[in-house]
Amino acid sequence: MGHSMGYLKFAGWAVACAMLVAPAMSPAGARAENLTDETRAMLKALKFDESMMSGLDKELELPAGWLDAAKKEGTVSIYTTMEQKDWNKAEKVFRARYPGINVEHSEVKTTTQRTLRPLVAFKEGRPLVDVITGLSGNSFLFRDAGAFIDLNDLPNYRNNIPDELKVSDNITAIFRVRYWCIGYNTNKIKEADLPKTWDDLIANPKVWGNKHLGLGNRPNNWLVNLYTVNGEDWGRKYMDGLFKLNPQLRKEGLNGLLSLVAAGEMDAVIPAAMDRVAQIRQTGAPVGHYCPEPVPFAVSELGVMKNSPHINAAKLLTNWLMSKEGQVALFYANDATPAHKGLQGKEFVAFPEQIQGKKKAIAEDRDGAEEDALLKYWEALWLKGSGGPSPK
Amino acid sequence: MSAETLPGWRTAGFRLRFPRPSTLWHGAVFIVVATCVLAPLTLLILGSLSDARMPTDIDLSHLSFAHYREVWGDSSTYALFYNTFVYVAGAVAVGISIAVSLAWCVERTDMPGKVWIYAGVPMTLAMPGMLQAMAWVLLLSPRIGFINQFLQGLFGLENPPFDVYTLPGLIFVEGLRLVPTAFLMLIPLFRSMDPTLEEAAAMSGASPASAVRKVTLRLMLPGLVAVLIYQAVSALEVFEVPGILGMPAGLNVFSTKVYSLLHSATGLPYYGQANALAMLYLVIAVGATWAYARVIAKSERYTIVTGKGYRPRLFKLGRWRSAPAALAVAFLIFSILLPLLVFLYVSFLPYVQVPSVAAFKSMTLKHYVEVFHRDLIGTALWNTFVLVVVASTATVVLSFLVSLVIVRSKFWGRKLLDQLAFAPHAIPGIVMGVAFLWLFLQADKAGLALYGGLTSIAIAFTAGYISYGTRVMNAAILQIHKDLEEAAYVSGAPHWRTMWRIFYPLLLPSFIGVWIWTMLHVVRSASLPLILYDGQKNQVISVLIWNMWDDGSIQLVGAIGVMMILVLLALTMAIRVIGFGRAPKMQ
Numbered sequence A: 001m002g003h004s005m006g007y008l009k010f011a012g013w014a015v016a017c018a019m020l021v022a023p024a025m026s027p028a029g030a031r032a033e034n035l036t037d038e039t040r041a042m043l044k045a046l047k048f049d050e051s052m053m054s055g056l057d058k059e060l061e062l063p064a065g066w067l068d069a070a071k072k073e074g075t076v077s078i079y080t081t082m083e084q085k086d087w088n089k090a091e092k093v094f095r096a097r098y099p100g101i102n103v104e105h106s107e108v109k110t111t112t113q114r115t116l117r118p119l120v121a122f123k124e125g126r127p128l129v130d131v132i133t134g135l136s137g138n139s140f141l142f143r144d145a146g147a148f149i150d151l152n153d154l155p156n157y158r159n160n161i162p163d164e165l166k167v168s169d170n171i172t173a174i175f176r177v178r179y180w181c182i183g184y185n186t187n188k189i190k191e192a193d194l195p196k197t198w199d200d201l202i203a204n205p206k207v208w209g210n211k212h213l214g215l216g217n218r219p220n221n222w223l224v225n226l227y228t229v230n231g232e233d234w235g236r237k238y239m240d241g242l243f244k245l246n247p248q249l250r251k252e253g254l255n256g257l258l259s260l261v262a263a264g265e266m267d268a269v270i271p272a273a274m275d276r277v278a279q280i281r282q283t284g285a286p287v288g289h290y291c292p293e294p295v296p297f298a299v300s301e302l303g304v305m306k307n308s309p310h311i312n313a314a315k316l317l318t319n320w321l322m323s324k325e326g327q328v329a330l331f332y333a334n335d336a337t338p339a340h341k342g343l344q345g346k347e348f349v350a351f352p353e354q355i356q357g358k359k360k361a362i363a364e365d366r367d368g369a370e371e372d373a374l375l376k377y378w379e380a381l382w383l384k385g386s387g388g389p390s391p392k
Numbered sequence B: 001m002s003a004e005t006l007p008g009w010r011t012a013g014f015r016l017r018f019p020r021p022s023t024l025w026h027g028a029v030f031i032v033v034a035t036c037v038l039a040p041l042t043l044l045i046l047g048s049l050s051d052a053r054m055p056t057d058i059d060l061s062h063l064s065f066a067h068y069r070e071v072w073g074d075s076s077t078y079a080l081f082y083n084t085f086v087y088v089a090g091a092v093a094v095g096i097s098i099a100v101s102l103a104w105c106v107e108r109t110d111m112p113g114k115v116w117i118y119a120g121v122p123m124t125l126a127m128p129g130m131l132q133a134m135a136w137v138l139l140l141s142p143r144i145g146f147i148n149q150f151l152q153g154l155f156g157l158e159n160p161p162f163d164v165y166t167l168p169g170l171i172f173v174e175g176l177r178l179v180p181t182a183f184l185m186l187i188p189l190f191r192s193m194d195p196t197l198e199e200a201a202a203m204s205g206a207s208p209a210s211a212v213r214k215v216t217l218r219l220m221l222p223g224l225v226a227v228l229i230y231q232a233v234s235a236l237e238v239f240e241v242p243g244i245l246g247m248p249a250g251l252n253v254f255s256t257k258v259y260s261l262l263h264s265a266t267g268l269p270y271y272g273q274a275n276a277l278a279m280l281y282l283v284i285a286v287g288a289t290w291a292y293a294r295v296i297a298k299s300e301r302y303t304i305v306t307g308k309g310y311r312p313r314l315f316k317l318g319r320w321r322s323a324p325a326a327l328a329v330a331f332l333i334f335s336i337l338l339p340l341l342v343f344l345y346v347s348f349l350p351y352v353q354v355p356s357v358a359a360f361k362s363m364t365l366k367h368y369v370e371v372f373h374r375d376l377i378g379t380a381l382w383n384t385f386v387l388v389v390v391a392s393t394a395t396v397v398l399s400f401l402v403s404l405v406i407v408r409s410k411f412w413g414r415k416l417l418d419q420l421a422f423a424p425h426a427i428p429g430i431v432m433g434v435a436f437l438w439l440f441l442q443a444d445k446a447g448l449a450l451y452g453g454l455t456s457i458a459i460a461f462t463a464g465y466i467s468y469g470t471r472v473m474n475a476a477i478l479q480i481h482k483d484l485e486e487a488a489y490v491s492g493a494p495h496w497r498t499m500w501r502i503f504y505p506l507l508l509p510s511f512i513g514v515w516i517w518t519m520l521h522v523v524r525s526a527s528l529p530l531i532l533y534d535g536q537k538n539q540v541i542s543v544l545i546w547n548m549w550d551d552g553s554i555q556l557v558g559a560i561g562v563m564m565i566l567v568l569l570a571l572t573m574a575i576r577v578i579g580f581g582r583a584p585k586m587q
Helices: A002-025 A037-046 A066-073 A084-097 A111-123 A139-145 A155-160 A198-202 A223-230 A232-244 A254-263 A274-281 A311-321 A324-334 A369-385 B021-049 B066-073 B076-108 B114-126 B129-140 B146-155 B167-191 B195-203 B208-237 B240-249 B254-262 B271-302 B322-347 B357-361 B366-373 B375-408 B414-426 B429-445 B454-478 B482-490 B495-524 B527-532 B541-550 B554-579
Strands: A075-080 A102-107 A131-133 A173-185 A213-215 A268-273 A287-290 A295-304 A360-362
Touching (some): A084 A102, A084 A311, A084 B375, A111 A131, A111 B429, A131 A311, A155 A311, A223 A232, A254 A268, A311 A324, B021 B375, B076 B208, B114 B167, B114 B554, B129 B322, B167 B240, B208 B254, B208 B429, B240 B254, B375 B414, B375 B454, B541 B554
Parallel strands (some): A295 A360
Antiparallel strands (some): A173 A268
C-alpha cells in the first residue's frame, strides 16, 4: 500500500507544481533575471521565453564563501553517461555562469566503471572524481562506504527537488527524470495492437512474442517502478510472462536497441527512453514511443564524493545542475527532462500525449532489499534465457 | 668458452651461489614473465573462491567453493559446454577446411594467380572480427538481412533462407575469421614436405587422390593437429562474434557468459561466478595447449620438415585449374568485400534501412563529417596508435629476451620460462581481462594507478602475445648458428655489440613479423580492452566501435569501419609489397 501512496503523492505533487508554475511562466509573472549571454542563446535556440528563468537569481544565491573557495579550487571532475559533445553544450552555460571553474567531464559508459573504481579509490583514501552521476541503483554501495556527502546543504536540492524524489539520508540527488516505455517501429506495429496496460502486452504473444520484442538488460528503469505500484507478486509473474514471450535478449545498449528497432531488426523494445526515441525519429526513422499505464518514471541520481579535493566546486556544480539554468542546460544538451519542480511543462517532454492523464509509476524503494530481490529474479531469468548459470 | 657454456651460478662447496652479473637479466626476464602470467591467474583463482562482491574486498578468511558449486550445480552450465563445443568444432572445421584447401592449392598445385592468394588471404586479418560480425547481422539477419531480403524478393520466398543468429551462423562467421592465421601456419607445412614419399606412392601405383589421402595428409597430421588445436583455442577465446551473433538468440558460449556475468542488471558484476566459470574455461584451454605441446613434441618423429632443399611436386589440376581461384575469390568476397560494401552502404544512411530507392535518395555524408569532428574518435585513434606501438614493441623485445634465455642460456628455469611464456595462449582474452582487472585493482589499492589506463591494456596485451612471439623467436634464434656469436665474442665484441651486429640483422624479419602480427591483433581485439579500459580518455578504436554499436551509432560504425578496413588493408598490402616483394618469385 505504501507504494500506491507514493504514486498518489507524486500525482498530487505534479498537479500542485503545475498550478504553482503556471503563473510564474506567464509574462506577468516574469521579471528580469541576471542571465548570461550563453543562457540567453540557449533559451533562444530552444525557443523558450526568458521568463522561464524567473527566480533564477534567488536560486543561484550561495552560502557565504562557497564561490571564492570553489574558484580557489579551480576544477571539478564529473562522471556522466552523456556524450562529450552533449555535455559540452551544458558546460558552456556553466562556464559562462561561473568563469574560472574548469569542469573535467568523463563519459563513463558502464555502471561498473562509474562505481567500482571511485569506490576502490575512496576506500584507499585517494580522491578520483568529485561528482558521479548515473548511479543506476548502486548508491547503496556508496552509502555502505559512507562515500557521499549529505546534499541537504545545497539550496537547490532542498528547494527544487520534490520531496518524493529524495532519499531519506540525502546522499544522492535526482537531477533528471525519464519516461521509459515502449519504443516501436511504426511500420511493424499497428496502433490498434499497442497495449493499454502492461498486462495486455504479455497477454498478446501473437504481436509481441517470438522475437518480435527486444529487451534491454535494464529492469531498474521500468519494471521496478511498475512493481512498486503493483506489488511483488505481480512483479514476478509479470517477468515470467515477459520472458515466455521469447524476446530478443540483446547485449546492445538501450540506444543501440532503438536503432535496431528503427532498422526493423525487432518490432519493439523495452525499455525505451522517450527523449531518445524523439531524437531517432528526427532522422526520419519510423519509430514511435508508447506508454501503457502506469507510465514508468525513472530518475537519474548523482552524488558528491566525501573525499573530493574540490568539494566547494563540486557543491557549486551540483547546486547549479539542480537550478533552473542547469536543468534547462541539461535539457538543451541531450533532451534530459528536468526534475526541478518549476520545470514540469510539456515543452520538456517529447511525447506529452503519452503521459498526460496517465498514472505514473515511481520506484520508491530505489535502493532497498525489495528492489534487489526483484532484480535478482530478473537476472536469473535473463541468464537462464541465454543458457548459463544464474546467480544465487 | 662461449657465453652459454659458462655456468650462470658459481658452485663452490656449500657456499651460497650468486648469479654472474651478465646472467642476472635471465632472472629478471623470468620474474617479469612469471609476474605477468602468474599474478593475474593467482588473483583469478582467489576471486573465484572469495565471497567478496568487490575485487578489492578479498579477505583470505572468507574463501569457499560456493561459486564453484553454483556454476557446477547449475544444469545450464552444461548447455554452455554443448554450445561452446559445437561452435568451436564447427568454426575450426570451416576455417581449417578453407585454409587447407587454399594452402594446398597455392603450394602443391599448378593453379593460376597464386601471388594474389598469397597476398589476399593474409590481408583478411585486417578485418576485425567485431566488424565482420556486425556486417553479417546486416547481411544475414532473418529480419533485416540485405541478402535475405534480396533472395526473398527474387524467389518469392516466404521465409528468409538464412539466419545468422544460429550456431551455423556463428560457425560460418568465426570460421571465416580463422582462415588467414590457419593459412599462414599451413603454408610452411606444405612447402617443406618431402615429395619423395608421395612420389614413392605414385610409383607404387597409387592414384593422386589416394596419395594425398594416404601419404600427404598422414604426414601432415601432427602439424595439422597442432594448427587445429591452436585455432580451437583461438575460437574459444573470441568474444566479439558470439557476443554479437549469439547473445541476441540466447546462444551463449563460455566467453559470452563470462561477459554477461560481468555486465549485470543488478549493478555490480558477479565476479565470483565469472571467475569460477573462467576457471573451467582455463582448464579446458590449458588442456588443449597441453595437447598442442604434446603433438608438437611428437611431430619430430614424422620428419616431414628436413633441411634438404627441394620443391614439392606440383599436382596438375587440368581443367579444374580455375576452381581454387574461384574458392579464393569467394573467400575474399565473404571476408572483406561484402562486409566492406555493407558498411559503405550504411555509412551514408540517416538511419539503418534495407536497400531501396528511398534509402539511396536519403543518403548523406554527415557521418563522415562527424568522424572528423568527434574529439573522441581522434583520442581513440591516438590511443590505438600509442597502444599498438607500445604493445607491439614490448612484445617483440620481451619475446626476444625470453627466447634468448630459453634457447641460448643454461638458466635453471628456462624450460619453465618457456611454458610460462606459452601459457597465455591458453587463456582467453576475456578471462585474461578479468584476471588483469583483479590484478590492477589490487595495484590501484596499493597506490599504483594502473587500472583503466593504456599502460594496463598494453601490459595485458604484451603478456598475452608473448606466447606467439616466443614461438617465432625460438625458431628464429635456433636457426642462427652459435659459431657466429662465438666468433664475435672471440673477436672481443661485447654483448650489446654482438646483439646489434649479429642478432639484430639476422632476426629483423622475425622482429617485423611479430610486430605486425601483434599490431593487427591489438587493433582488432576488443574483449581485453573492453574490460580493462576506464573512461573515454582511455578508449581505443575497437572499444569505441563496440560502444558506438551499443549506443546505436551504427552508421558511424559503418563510416569508421570503412576507413579502418581501408587503412589496414593498405597497411598490410604495403607491408607485403615492401617486406615480401619477392612474392611473385614464389610461383
